[in-house]
Amino acid sequence: MTRPIHLFNTLSRRVEAVEPLTPGVLTLYTCGPTVYNFAHIGNLRTFLFQDLLKRTFQRAGYEVRHCMNITDVEDKIIRDSQKELPEGADNGTRHGAMKALTDRYTQAFFDDLEAVAIPQASFTFLPRATDYLPQMIALIQRLEAKGLAYAREGSVYYRIAGLPQYGCLAHLDREGMQVGTSVDADEYERESLSDFVLWKTFKPGEPSWASPWGPGRPGWHIECSAMGMELLGERIDIHSGGVDLVFPHHENEIAQSEGATGHTWVNHWVHGEFLLVEGEKMSKSLGNFYTLRDLQEKGIDPITFRYAIQSNHYRKLYNFSFEGLTGARNALERLRTFRKRMEGNFESAGGGEWKEALDPLRRIAQAREDFWTALSDDLNTPEALAAIFTLVSDLNAQDDRAALTREERDAALAFLDETNAIFAGWPHEEASLDAEVAALIEARKAAKVAKNWAESDRIRDQLKAQGILLEDRKDGSVGWKKA
RNA sequence: GGCGCCGUAGCCAAGUGGUAAGGCCGCAGACUGCAAAUCUGCCAUUCAUCGGUUCGAUUCCGAUCGGCGCCUCCA
Numbered sequence A: 001m002t003r004p005i006h007l008f009n010t011l012s013r014r015v016e017a018v019e020p021l022t023p024g025v026l027t028l029y030t031c032g033p034t035v036y037n038f039a040h041i042g043n044l045r046t047f048l049f050q051d052l053l054k055r056t057f058q059r060a061g062y063e064v065r066h067c068m069n070i071t072d073v074e075d076k077i078i079r080d081s082q083k084e085l086p087e088g089a090d091n092g093t094r095h096g097a098m099k100a101l102t103d104r105y106t107q108a109f110f111d112d113l114e115a116v117a118i119p120q121a122s123f124t125f126l127p128r129a130t131d132y133l134p135q136m137i138a139l140i141q142r143l144e145a146k147g148l149a150y151a152r153e154g155s156v157y158y159r160i161a162g163l164p165q166y167g168c169l170a171h172l173d174r175e176g177m178q179v180g181t182s183v184d185a186d187e188y189e190r191e192s193l194s195d196f197v198l199w200k201t202f203k204p205g206e207p208s209w210a211s212p213w214g215p216g217r218p219g220w221h222i223e224c225s226a227m228g229m230e231l232l233g234e235r236i237d238i239h240s241g242g243v244d245l246v247f248p249h250h251e252n253e254i255a256q257s258e259g260a261t262g263h264t265w266v267n268h269w270v271h272g273e274f275l276l277v278e279g280e281k282m283s284k285s286l287g288n289f290y291t292l293r294d295l296q297e298k299g300i301d302p303i304t305f306r307y308a309i310q311s312n313h314y315r316k317l318y319n320f321s322f323e324g325l326t327g328a329r330n331a332l333e334r335l336r337t338f339r340k341r342m343e344g345n346f347e348s349a350g351g352g353e354w355k356e357a358l359d360p361l362r363r364i365a366q367a368r369e370d371f372w373t374a375l376s377d378d379l380n381t382p383e384a385l386a387a388i389f390t391l392v393s394d395l396n397a398q399d400d401r402a403a404l405t406r407e408e409r410d411a412a413l414a415f416l417d418e419t420n421a422i423f424a425g426w427p428h429e430e431a432s433l434d435a436e437v438a439a440l441i442e443a444r445k446a447a448k449v450a451k452n453w454a455e456s457d458r459i460r461d462q463l464k465a466q467g468i469l470l471e472d473r474k475d476g477s478v479g480w481k482k483a
Numbered sequence B: 001g002g003c004g005c006c007g008u009a010g011c012c013a014a015g016u017g018g019u020a021a022g023g024c025c026g027c028a029g030a031c032u033g034c035a036a037a038u039c040u041g042c043c044a045u046u047c048a049u050c051g052g053u054u055c056g057a058u059u060c061c062g063a064u065c066g067g068c069g070c071c072u073c074c075a
Helices: A041-059 A075-082 A091-115 A133-145 A222-231 A243-261 A292-297 A302-310 A322-343 A360-376 A381-401 A406-423 A435-449 A453-465
Strands: A006-009 A014-017 A025-030 A063-068 A149-152 A155-158 A197-201 A216-218 A236-242 A266-272 A275-277 A318-320 A468-472 A478-482
Touching: A006 A266, A025 A041, A041 A063, A041 A236, A041 A266, A041 A275, A041 A292, A041 A302, A041 A406, A063 A222, A075 A091, A091 A292, A133 A149, A133 A155, A133 A197, A133 A222, A133 A243, A155 A243, A222 A243, A236 A243, A243 A266, A292 A302, A302 A322, A302 A406, A318 A322, A322 A381, A322 A406, A322 A478, A360 A381, A360 A406, A381 A406, A435 A453, A435 A468, A435 A478, A453 A468
Parallel strands: A025 A063, A025 A236, A236 A266, A275 A318
Antiparallel strands: A006 A014, A149 A155, A155 A197, A197 A216, A468 A478
């Protein structure tokens, strides 16, 4: 049983149903990081969007085969990893230095992902580009054989003129293109300024691999085509990335893959928007450039960041702000408090006027429908979250007047689990207190019974300082939560 | 020059040809020994501006203003 999901397709510029080639199994390729530095919050927005995409399909009943590449050979990686090496360093040393750098930042990347609740284990394939040189070379040879690639002085280029559909993704027509305004001097040998490089010839000071065209290294588009086709197949359901990748990266991937196979490679292209920071483009010079680590140092919970990102639609520019983060934290707190309330069994006071009594089970079923209707419609998370919040509000009101039954509470909890499986913001938390704190809570209870308010308040403040917030209930029990 | 996107309350934000979801913040009240949590009420006669189409537009069309992206490395 799978729910149909509709997504905006960059190819058609319309929202379309996603119909996997194999019913119930979704093949998903997402462009991963270039590991030469820590990921910044803009990068993370894209990975969070892709995680949302994946989790939505999973919870909608699909088996998702997700491949994300790790780009571990690229201009900036080479620049940063080779600068300390002597001029005469041999190729093995150069490769070693490059690997040392990329290993370090690959690990940092996965640490960051884990912090925002994107488990490494949730990826089916995490290929490193440097592990797929044979596949890249084979793909280039395949293009050569079809007349779509040509070698010049040790480099190989893609012949755009040979592929009529070039430009279909970015919706560029060749007449209107302003191309070639900035051209590297060493690439004058291309037949056309639009042709892009598949294989770069060796330059002194760079690591290299042997190839039929002599030593060199892969161009930056070829890895995704080679690894995607190797691991997921020559036809895949969804390919995604940040909007900036539409052109030229994804356009060139289409050229490489479809040029080689002669048929459609990707059915659905999905792209996530960028973020702004306090209304401005994030940049190091403006001083508004943040990594997740920067936020953590400011005491911000990465899960709060995750929620802030996911509470906005993925195709809209998101204006990151610290005020927004505060709002996200408070909104999450409301949901977590509600969860605790549903996990508990305490009696409500009863009585009081309210709009109308409702049938909690039916109300929950309605919320579930609303939630999925929103998510299925191009991942409309703002509306999906609204479905949760209105339910929370209704059930709180109901529970205040006439306590929900255990069955109804469990139904609410099941819905929270279901939605948390996607948003990862309101998980069940084991309630455990150390003996000292438990004793303090008991001492305060005794003080309250004795109407010793000064002592009772003192203990409450003391616990608050330790990060334990108390909630006195109407039935005399005392709840607590961590601040 | 070509192709696109966005402009909804203090902030974030959904949305539809039929009269504005949700969250945060804020205010008043209830509950409480006081709090916290929760509840009740309030918080955009209005959706950048000006025209047009329509019985009716925030939603369609056009123009204007403002912000932005891509066509070159970039999540």
